[in-house]
Amino acid sequence: SQKIEQNSEALNIQEGKTATLTCNYTNYSPAYLQWYRQDPGRGPVFLLLIRENEKEKRKERLKVTFDTTLKQSLFHITASQPADSATYLCALETGGFKTIFGAGTRLFVKA
Amino acid sequence: DVKVTQSSRYLVKRTGEKVFLECVQDMDHENMFWYRQDPGLGLRLIYFSYDVKMKEKGDIPEGYSVSREKKERFSLILESASTNQTSMYLCASSSSSGGRETQYFGPGTRLLVL
Numbered sequence: 001s002q003k004i005e006q007n008s009e010a011l012n013i014q015e016g017k018t019a020t021l022t023c024n025y026t027n028y029s030p031a032y033l034q035w036y037r038q039d040p041g042r043g044p045v046f047l048l049l050i051r052e053n054e055k056e057k058r059k060e061r062l063k064v065t066f067d068t069t070l071k072q073s074l075f076h077i078t079a080s081q082p083a084d085s086a087t088y089l090c091a092l093e094t095g096g097f098k099t100i101f102g103a104g105t106r107l108f109v110k111a
Numbered sequence: 112d113v114k115v116t117q118s119s120r121y122l123v124k125r126t127g128e129k130v131f132l133e134c135v136q137d138m139d140h141e142n143m144f145w146y147r148q149d150p151g152l153g154l155r156l157i158y159f160s161y162d163v164k165m166k167e168k169g170d171i172p173e174g175y176s177v178s179r180e181k182k183e184r185f186s187l188i189l190e191s192a193s194t195n196q197t198s199m200y201l202c203a204s205s206s207s208s209g210g211r212e213t214q215y216f217g218p219g220t221r222l223l224v225l
Contacts, residue, residue, distance in 0.1 A: 004153070008151065032212055034212065034213070041218075041219070041221075042218055042219065043115070043201050043203070043216030043217050043218050043219050044154075044201075044214075044216050045216070046213045046214070046215070049212055049213065089153070089154070093212060098156060098159070098169070099156075099212075099214065100153075100156075101146075101153045101154040102153050103151055103152060103153035104153065
């Protein structure tokens with residue numbers, strides 16, 4: 001079955017540094033992959049989508065890469081701020097209307 | 112802005128009770144989803160619906176049922192609540208046309224079954 005893996009350990013970084021989160025998947029070839037942000041007690045919020053024919057996508061301080069050979073996506077937040085502290089979820093489409101989500105990586109940005 | 116609302120933020124129920132969780136979206140989306148989220152497991156799809164009165168089982172439908180009588184409303188029903196259904200329940204919606212890949216989530220309902 002399809003499997004998504006994200007670092008289960010929290011990532012702690014200093015304000016101003018670049019945060020890099022990893023998403024690895026197996027047993028599938030998704031047409032696109034998404035990243036969501038989730039704050040405690042809230043539902044996930046969509047951030048970025050990258051398609052299989054795109055290597056990189058940017059939005060303000062966010063950058064996502066997608067390597068279909070390695071079956072991996074990297075999510076970068078440059079010039080990180082304490083307000084970026086949240087859990088970040090990777091999600092990939094599995095055909096039809098279904099999407100599977102990773103368990104997420106918790107990011108803490110210290111001032 | 113898309114708005115997805117869920118009927119309760121917190122619920123406490125007893126084992127064996129019938130539980131209704133309601134979700135309403137205001138963007139005329141065709142697709143609606145129910146997930147549960149547990150620590151370390153991510154979001155797991157319970158049921159989804161791509162049209163009124165249509166429903167499809169997700170990955171973990173056992174112990175749940177759904178109802179979609181109107182386009183904007185998707186209800187999740189726990190027929191006889193059990194303690195292993197204690198979880199965070201998230202509803203989401205998406206369009207079937209442009210931008211259909213993106214799901215918009217409600218704030219979640221944290222359910223405790225005693």
